[in-house]
Amino acid sequence: MNFFKNKATFLFIFLIILFVWACEQDTQWKGQPPIKKVSTETVPIQLQYKGIFDLGDGVFISNDYNGARLNGAARTNDTLISVLITPENSPINMSPWYGFKIWSETEKEISVKLTYTENAFHRYYPKISKDCSSWKVLDSLKYQVVMKTRKEKEVPKNLTMQISVSKDTLWISAQELITLSEVDSWMDELLSNSFVSKSIIGESREGRPISLLKIGESDDQKMIITISRQHPPEVTGFLAMKAFVETICSDIEIAKKFRAEHNVYVVPIVNPDGVNNGHWRHNFGGIDLNRDWEDFNQPETSAIRDFMKEKVTQTGGKFYFGVDFHSTWEDIYYTISSELKGNMPGLVPKLIDAVGNELPNYKPNVRPNPGTGHKITSAAFFFYEFGAESLIYEVGDNTPREFVRKKGEVSAMKLMDLMMK
Ligand SMILES: [Zn+2]
Structure with missing residues (x-):
């Protein structure tokens, strides 16, 4: 028997299509989750230590400019530098901004790993600039992201990027730097x-x-x-x-x-x-x-x-x-x-x-x-x-x-x- 000759089956399929369509429409107008009222009385924040970090082997990294964020940097091995990004205070929404500049006395390829405080996770893909004015997104072949499970969800834990460094300063930032x-x-x-x-x-x-x-x-x-x-x-x-x-x-x-x-x-x-x-x-x-x-x-x-x-x-x-x-x-x-x-x-x-x-x-x-x-x-x-x-x-x-x-x-x-x- 031809499947669609059965009117009841046809009606059933039609209703399913209608239901799926209605659900899809609904997701476009899904209500905003209620925003909780919280205390907005001033609390202390943690200031960054601003300066130039000497990472050895002629490589330097700095957060000494407006809009920068870099809370620590260390050489992990010959080719890997790890940086620490922490928030101004917590609890805080997970939008870890980072920004630093890096240069080297000799031209070389190095890796920079962005690490965060324990409960945080990575959000912004790196943007790079050679003049701190025009920015481009770092090629996705040039970074790897490690995932972790947080509140039963998979989230990016950290990111390691490969960059070429030289005497010319390279700016690295979470988004285009607009201060x-x-x-x-x-x-x-x-x-x-x-x-x-x-x-x-x-x-x-x-x-x-x-x-x-x-x-x-x-x-x-x-x-x-x-x-x-x-x-x-x-x-x-x-x-x-x-x-x-x-x-x-x-x-x-x-x-x-x-x-x-x-x-x-x-x-x-x-x-x-x-x-x-x-x-x-x-x-x-x-x-x-x-x-x-x-x-x-x-x-x-x-x-x-x-x-x-x-x-x-x-x-x-x-x-x-x-x-x-x-x-x-x-x-x-x-x-x-x-x-x-x-x-x-x-x-x-x-x-x-x-x-x-x-x-x-x-x-x-x-x-x-x-x-x-x-x-x-x-x-x-x-x-x-x-x-x-x-x-x-x-x-x-x-x-x-x-x-x-x-x-x-x-x-x-x-x-x-x-x-x-
Ligand atoms: Zn916002």
């Missing part, structure tokens, strides 16, 4: 536009300025807040923010019209101490800043809160949109539940759909927050305090940089388009 000086130069470039201005809205715990850009020539009735680098290693999120902001500053017609009606406020580096000290995650107070948007125990979060509150009080305007750029394993949007209405209901789902439709072969991965009313993270604070339609824009650590840029540009275009309608 405060690079960001200052970028802001200076934007300041050549008459519609961009910069101010200092506060000081970090270690005394660095929290810089804010204002883009636009409107009367502050319609405002947007954009932030990045609460978590220092999250460079891909920063690159997306850069593309997003540059598109709003560009001389395309919609951007000009948009800037006449809206002001976009940008804090490119929320955690300058963490960035320049090469932290894994926290600020100089040992705190994950993206857990401090309810209690405001840290100066960095407080500066942004005070700025936004003052703006609204002084102008009577509203924040319509808020976006906080981050990086994780993959591209994800953490959104506020679409059942909750802010100042422009539906803006975020429409934006994500429009971006998804514009980019071929890209399916947005969205994780709505159940909506507890807790302002633990920035996006929740922007929404519950100001009614700004908000989201956390996560970019994958390994997402191709060209795509990061493209999506950042498209996001800005679609946002301007939707907000002008």
Whole structure:
């Protein structure tokens, strides 16, 4: 008997296909796991010893620059050097940032093993640079990863890379090194536009300025807040923010019209101490800043809160949109539940759909927050305090940089388009 002549069997198979399809749809809109409220009161951090380590045989390694992280180095044998990477304090999210430079009096091939504290595991594939400005990913044939079991999951324990060293310094880093000086130069470039201005809205715990850009020539009735680098290693999120902001500053017609009606406020580096000290995650107070948007125990979060509150009080305007750029394993949007209405209901789902439709072969991965009313993270604070339609824009650590840029540009275009309608 022909299998498909049996109607019941056909219906059964159809239902299975429907079920598998529905499950797949569901994974694209899987709810965000609840974020636990933790204490954000300042705790001590461990500072790095900064200097040049003489490893013998004419080889030297250094962490004596901004954004570096190297907590120890030792020669294991003729050709192997082991380095130790530890966090600023713990407990901490596993994003072990590392950065050091290495050189040798004579040209040779050596291996460098990245080792971490016992509970940590490796996250970032090495990026290398000969001028500390242009970076490339180290060829995957040039490193080996050893795995271990942690909480019943296989995770990378350490990584050993083969590199050529010479008198010319080689920089090795978890991601492209973008510290405060690079960001200052970028802001200076934007300041050549008459519609961009910069101010200092506060000081970090270690005394660095929290810089804010204002883009636009409107009367502050319609405002947007954009932030990045609460978590220092999250460079891909920063690159997306850069593309997003540059598109709003560009001389395309919609951007000009948009800037006449809206002001976009940008804090490119929320955690300058963490960035320049090469932290894994926290600020100089040992705190994950993206857990401090309810209690405001840290100066960095407080500066942004005070700025936004003052703006609204002084102008009577509203924040319509808020976006906080981050990086994780993959591209994800953490959104506020679409059942909750802010100042422009539906803006975020429409934006994500429009971006998804514009980019071929890209399916947005969205994780709505159940909506507890807790302002633990920035996006929740922007929404519950100001009614700004908000989201956390996560970019994958390994997402191709060209795509990061493209999506950042498209996001800005679609946002301007939707907000002008
Ligand atoms: Zn983050």
